Amino acid sequence: MTKASSPKSGVKKAAKPVAKAAKPAKPVAKAGTKAVAKTATPGKAVTIDAAGVYYKQLNERIREAVAAGAKEITLVNVNGQRYIADGVAAEVKFTIQGVPGQDMAAFMRGPVIRVEANAQDGVGNTMDDGRVIVNGLAGDVIGYAMRGGRIMIKGDVGYRVGIHMKAYKEKLPTIVVGGKSGDFLGEYMAGGVILLLGMFTDKPEDPITGRSLGTGMHGGVIYVRGEVPDYQLGPGLHTQPVDETDMKMIRELSEDFATEFKVSAKTILSKPFVKVKPFSHRPYGNMYVPA
């Protein structure tokens, strides 16, 4: 028997105990939380310094401030803290200085977040309402299963952006990407709108999108500025020309984008757009059980 398969190896025994931290100092959170609760006057602006604050405690402070009625919250020195503003259902405006961590604005319903830096992965996961503006690039799975609200990323985005977005009645989630996108943009998309501009990019030589755009798409629409070769689309999809209804939506989104990032809507609209839509009402209805 080789020793690797011997489960009694003493080296391996070391694996069992999970590292336990030293005897507990008082969690840093308490002091900070109280301090914020005192300073947050209803309707007023609040600034929270996130330097060195663990994500859990940062989010506790944010919630305290929201509960105390803060309408404008500025987070400074943010760096990598996860779950910022997740599940917050209130009319409040966040300004974030620094790079927020994974899953910012997940399940969010209402707030406006402006990030003055790049964002990481999972922004707006299952977001329900509100706005996220990222003045930089953003990572993978932005707007995953998003069901309402708007996300605008100025620069490039990663892979699987807008995967499984959906729309229902008055809810119409929208994503605008100013740069280029990775593979699987709008994969399994069930509703909503994605507008891909490809203009504000770090990768001028690259194609505007990766492969498998809209794979498995059965609702919603993806607009692309310029051209996309068919081989970059998911199976069975083709680009189509846009009509006046499409242009109305493209104009509205472009103007909103231009205002947020202080760029020219005219320049954005100076090139033609194409659209990618599901090829039938139920494109995969016969996939497993042929009619």
Place this chain on the structure above:
Amino acid sequence: MKAPLRYHEFDKDISGCGIFGVIHKKRGLIPGHMPSCAMATMHDRGNGLGGGFAAYGIYPEQADKYAFHLMCETEGALESAREVITKFFTIHDSQPIPTRKVLAIKNAPIVWRFFLTPKRKGERPTFRDLGEEDFVVAVVMHINAKVHGAFVFSSGKNMGAFKGVGFPEDIAEFFRVEDYRAYIWTAHNRFPTNTPGWWGGAHPFTLLDWSIVHNGEISSYGINMRYLCENDYLCTLMTDTEVVAYLLDLLVRRHGLSRKLCSKVFAPPFWDEIDRMPPEEKRMYTALRATYGSAMLNGPFAILVGSSKCLWGLNDRVKLRPLVVAEKGDMVFMSSEESAIREVQPDLDRVWMPKAGEPVIVETEV
């Protein structure tokens, strides 16, 4: 940013591994504090069951010797390993790897290092027909497979791995990583999925001066392992990532593939992409896929590979794990999260996310 005390009382978080690497192209030395801080920022990508670092340029006075780092269950295992090493190598130095007591690190094995030069072919008990590097590989495989309770966890020149069970920042404290200065660092925070969280299974995995840290899963472990076995590499560490370290040695050092081509073996272009290539390229990629099908890495991965001249990042071909690259002056950073880079280098010249399957290869200029 470091997690506060009693983080274990907080609710369970969902995690993935975290990786970080940095190279100074002019071989400027970067203190161990940097990778340790960067990893602490990604604390929650792991769960305390593995952390580690690889560092290049840390033994300048012994740069011509192979530095073997060993972890041993018992003094007896260390003695057995020493006996084997004595047969094959001249031992120039033999010493414990400096550690300190850290409350969070429990049941550490004995960690020891040897500085070695291989014996001449005629003086070796076996492996007499092997070239120097193949010989070192053979002895490492021999110790890891045959010496009970002893594992060689790094075996390169002027480099070393430091790893174990714990969060990376705790492992850094344990191994006094802040005392080392290196021109390339790679680091890992582990969230074990399919394999046990034990000392040998922490990343990086190394062989000669190769080191690898990995976020993801190598679903092709079985076929990769058998392919390696045919080529005299034995997998003994019970963790999927081990195969990548040995594949690197086989493909790049022994078969002479460039790093770019090796990347295309690990994460090959899709057949439909090959179909659209110009004829020459099409032939080449077809041949590559046909020849090295057993070395393809299936499953999600973001990996960072270190070697004495290069830091090399690569994603699987559909990018199922994050990877960010950033530049500042002569330094290039690669990380699971941008925040980890910003923690140690707030102002950056450029930040980007590489394409799936497209390697980022950064070599030293001196």
